[in-house]
Amino acid sequence: MSISLELPRTQPAIPFVDKLHQWVITVDHKRLGLLYITYALSFLLIGGIEATIMRIQLIRPHNDFASPQVFNQMFTMHGTTMIFFVVMPLVFGFANYLLPLMIGARDMAFPRLNAFSFWLMAFGGILLYFSFIGGYGLYGAGNAPDVGWFAYAPLTAQTFSPGHSTDFWTLSLLVSGFGSIGTAINIIATVLCMRCPGMTLGRMPLLAWLNLTMAGLVILAISPLTAAQIMLLVDRYLGGHFFDTQAGGSAVIWMHFFWVFGHPEVYVLVIPAFAFASEIIPVFSRKAIFGYPVMVAATLAIGFISMSVWAHHMFTVGMTSAANMFFVLSTMAIAVPTGIKIFNWLATMWGGKIHFRAPMLFCLAFLFQFLIAGLTGIMLSSAPFNWQLGNSYFVVAHFHYVIVGAILFALFGAFYYWFPKASGRMYSETLAKFHFWLFLIGFHLTFDFMHVPGMLGMPRRIYTYEPGRGWEIWNLIVTIGVLFQAAGILAFVANLFGSYFRGKNAGSDPWDAWTLEWSTHSPPPEYNFETVPVVKSRRPLWDLKHPEDPDWKYE
Amino acid sequence: MYCLIAAESAIFVILIVAYLFYVGKSLSGPTPAILRVPVLFTVCLLSSSLTIHAAVKSLSRGNDRAFGFWWLVTIVLGATFLVGTAFEWRHLIHDEGLTIQTNLFGTTYYTLVGLHAFHVTVGLLALAAVSIFGFFGQVRKPDAPRVDVLSLYWHFVDVVWVVVFTVVYFIGR
Numbered sequence: 001m002s003i004s005l006e007l008p009r010t011q012p013a014i015p016f017v018d019k020l021h022q023w024v025i026t027v028d029h030k031r032l033g034l035l036y037i038t039y040a041l042s043f044l045l046i047g048g049i050e051a052t053i054m055r056i057q058l059i060r061p062h063n064d065f066a067s068p069q070v071f072n073q074m075f076t077m078h079g080t081t082m083i084f085f086v087v088m089p090l091v092f093g094f095a096n097y098l099l100p101l102m103i104g105a106r107d108m109a110f111p112r113l114n115a116f117s118f119w120l121m122a123f124g125g126i127l128l129y130f131s132f133i134g135g136y137g138l139y140g141a142g143n144a145p146d147v148g149w150f151a152y153a154p155l156t157a158q159t160f161s162p163g164h165s166t167d168f169w170t171l172s173l174l175v176s177g178f179g180s181i182g183t184a185i186n187i188i189a190t191v192l193c194m195r196c197p198g199m200t201l202g203r204m205p206l207l208a209w210l211n212l213t214m215a216g217l218v219i220l221a222i223s224p225l226t227a228a229q230i231m232l233l234v235d236r237y238l239g240g241h242f243f244d245t246q247a248g249g250s251a252v253i254w255m256h257f258f259w260v261f262g263h264p265e266v267y268v269l270v271i272p273a274f275a276f277a278s279e280i281i282p283v284f285s286r287k288a289i290f291g292y293p294v295m296v297a298a299t300l301a302i303g304f305i306s307m308s309v310w311a312h313h314m315f316t317v318g319m320t321s322a323a324n325m326f327f328v329l330s331t332m333a334i335a336v337p338t339g340i341k342i343f344n345w346l347a348t349m350w351g352g353k354i355h356f357r358a359p360m361l362f363c364l365a366f367l368f369q370f371l372i373a374g375l376t377g378i379m380l381s382s383a384p385f386n387w388q389l390g391n392s393y394f395v396v397a398h399f400h401y402v403i404v405g406a407i408l409f410a411l412f413g414a415f416y417y418w419f420p421k422a423s424g425r426m427y428s429e430t431l432a433k434f435h436f437w438l439f440l441i442g443f444h445l446t447f448d449f450m451h452v453p454g455m456l457g458m459p460r461r462i463y464t465y466e467p468g469r470g471w472e473i474w475n476l477i478v479t480i481g482v483l484f485q486a487a488g489i490l491a492f493v494a495n496l497f498g499s500y501f502r503g504k505n506a507g508s509d510p511w512d513a514w515t516l517e518w519s520t521h522s523p524p525p526e527y528n529f530e531t532v533p534v535v536k537s538r539r540p541l542w543d544l545k546h547p548e549d550p551d552w553k554y555e
Numbered sequence: 556m557y558c559l560i561a562a563e564s565a566i567f568v569i570l571i572v573a574y575l576f577y578v579g580k581s582l583s584g585p586t587p588a589i590l591r592v593p594v595l596f597t598v599c600l601l602s603s604s605l606t607i608h609a610a611v612k613s614l615s616r617g618n619d620r621a622f623g624f625w626w627l628v629t630i631v632l633g634a635t636f637l638v639g640t641a642f643e644w645r646h647l648i649h650d651e652g653l654t655i656q657t658n659l660f661g662t663t664y665y666t667l668v669g670l671h672a673f674h675v676t677v678g679l680l681a682l683a684a685v686s687i688f689g690f691f692g693q694v695r696k697p698d699a700p701r702v703d704v705l706s707l708y709w710h711f712v713d714v715v716w717v718v719v720f721t722v723v724y725f726i727g728r
Binding site for chain 2: 181184185188189215219220222223224226227228230231234235238239240241242247248249250253257260
């Protein structure tokens with residue numbers, strides 16, 4: 001293995017159309033990873049605009065910026081987009097890009113399946129947005145789905161959602177679901193079969209372990225969603241009665257099926273965020289990760305328990321007290337392995353020499369915010385408390401704390417950490433710090449203060465409200481936070497573009513890191529490694545840089 | 556393939572849960588009592604698991620002729636099963652008046668059995684594709700592991716039928 005070798009940057013000029021063609025037909029895991037990420041970032045902007053429209057509408061009582069119909073479409077599209085077409089492709093994109101590099105493989109196990117999965121997911125997203133012009137709905141031609149992102153029955157029945165807007169929702173999730181299952185199969189096969197010599201399961205980077213768990217969860221979580229969508233399609237197209245309460249069908253069983261998918265899905269999204277933190281925190285603390293085996297065990301425990309907590313989304317529906325009890329306890333139990341992870345990250349930093357660069361800052365914010373999100377999660381997990389606050393803005397604040405405060409922050413950290421690897425250029429630290437502070441301030445303005453109107457009784461999904469209930473000032477602050485977040489995102493986008501074209505050369509290993517991806521060129525060549533790496537410990541590059549004191553002596 | 560099977564199993568589990576949940580909840584119309592147990596066709600499908608096993612075994616021993624024979628027997632047995640389902644549905648629709656719109660039983664029954672029949676169809680198409688390659692002498696001993704992966708899928712389809720059969724024709728009646 002060569003450590004600091006640079007490829008010449010001169011490439012023969014290729015016509016734009018040929019270049020585009022190469023990207024469309026590619027089966028290279030790095031290119032597909034970048035495609036996933038670019039695709040997700042464009043949807044992040046779209047989903048962000050939808051959120052902004054909602055927040056402008058709610059900035060004061062009796063506002064008429066968006067009509068109730070548009071408001072319903074906005075929250076449906078915002079939720080669906082952010083979960084299925086932003087965070088999932090981002091997670092898959094990073095997994096695609098990093099896994100083969102980290103385990104010393106040339107590519108994923110099934111490169112063509114990989115490309116197929118990406119294009120399925122891309123098609124799903126485009127199908128969803130085509131509904132704006134193609135989905136004939138209740139309000140005339142061209143309507144987006146407006147049934148909420150969990151699309152409770154019987155609202156989705158033909159009677160209550162005439163036209164095709166709901167069909168667009170169902171079909172796009174079905175299609176992208178097939179793509180997700182394909183990617184998950186690919187990830188599992190890659191991690192289990194493609195590791196380089198010496199890379200035993202116990203020596204894999206934690207990112208590989210966590211993505212393996214994530215892929216297992218995708219397989220067990222997306223499939224129920226697929227089955228539920230099949231039933232919904234049978235109901236809508238063939239006149240079936242699965243969720244038709246007038247023929248004895250049950251609306252509650254849709255909730256069960258949806259949340260059997262929905263809750264593990266949260267962990268599908270957050271486990272990769274844990275993975276990024278587990279890679280970034282050790283490198284910027286200059287210490288090996290604390291408690292590697294316990295981290296793996298905690299991840300598997302989270303994956304396992306997350307399969308049995310789904311009905312805590314349904315306390316307000318009215319279940320039997322035995323069911324309530326079970327889901328309260330299982331939900332609280334999941335806090336234990338999660339807590340173990342938080343303490344392990346803290347112990348990794350303890351006594352380390354912490355470098356406060358952008359990736360580390362985002363990871364620190366991730367730790368703090370994930371802790372708070374977990375604490376409000378424990379509050380909501382107790383059924384009586386949930387009866388009071390269920391379906392209020394408190395819940396909205398809670399899950400945005402998880403998805404934005406934890407997952408998105410970790411993802412931004414990952415962006416800055418691996419940007420030099422993927423582009424070969426260093427990002428601008430100043431802009432990155434601007435991004436961090438703006439986004440941090442915006443995030444806390446929006447989502448800290450969003451808890452309050454929830455406790456004051458403001459339900460979610462209302463398009464306007466009466467003055468004089470004490471909600472006005474909180475809604476105003478929440479909307480102001482959005483401005484800061486948007487400014488942060490602007491700094492982020494400017495940084496990505498600016499640094500890609502004008503950044504300084506990063507070299508192959510700018511962070512003095514320890515995992516295999518930093519041993520090859522930046523950006524990595526199509527074949528990844530010139531010689532197949534051989535690994536003797538969990539930190540192969542440490543061994544290479546410190547032959548006098550290698551890790552494998554102690555593991 | 557094991558992962559795909561895990562994913563498929565989860566889909567079937569959800570549909571079976573739905574079937575069991577709705578058993579006896581139909582407000583009107585035919586009940587599962589009208590079902591006739593398709594013993595013969597079940598035997599066909601289950602024995603096709605044995606024949607495909609024999610086919611893969613002979614291929615890995617290098618016996619192409621025996622492979623071709625057992626492979627075709629598998630296809631015939633699978634096709635017979637589909638024909639059986641077709642006759643069963645014809646009886647249900649034509650004589651008993653049970654369609655997917657009639658009541659909850661119809662909806663759940665046709666969805667569950669139909670999804671399984673769809674999997675049998677996909678399996679048959681894949682089997683047919685392999686037999687076309689085999690006809691031109693493209694399937695040889697080194698391909699045995701690949702063919703084995705397909706046979707894994709076929710075994711899965713059979714195992715699902717064992718569960719669906721038990722649920723629909725015994726527990727559900």
